Amino acid sequence: MQEQEVKEMTVTLDGKTYKESELSQEAIKYINLRSDILNTRARLMNELEKCDVMVAHYVAKIKEQVDKPVTPTMQVNKEQEKK
Numbered sequence: 380m381q382e383q384e385v386k387e388m389t390v391t392l393d394g395k396t397y398k399e400s401e402l403s404q405e406a407i408k409y410i411n412l413r414s415d416i417l418n419t420r421a422r423l424m425n426e427l428e429k430c431d432v433m434v435a436h437y438v439a440k441i442k443e444q445v446d447k448p449v450t451p452t453m454q455v456n457k458e459q460e461k462k
Contacts, residue, residue, distance in 0.1 A: 388399040390410055399407060
């Protein structure tokens with residue numbers, strides 16, 4: 380029966396790799412917090428990309444509406460607003 384090699388978690392910081400077993404609990408806590416922040420940033424970047432797509436969509440819809448001729452009903456409504 381072959382023994383499976385257990386791989387120890389490592390962290391690379393500023394080009395240097397550290398084994399988790401060599402780090403203090405405080406350092407591991409900060410590494411986990413940094414990881415959470417990086418994940419949050421990635422999710423937010425994804426949300427911003429979605430917002431950019433939706434903004435472009437609505438700008439295109441606005442341009443469509445601006446280029447449409449005004450119908451008589453719209454003109455009547457505008458005249459009533461002036462009164």
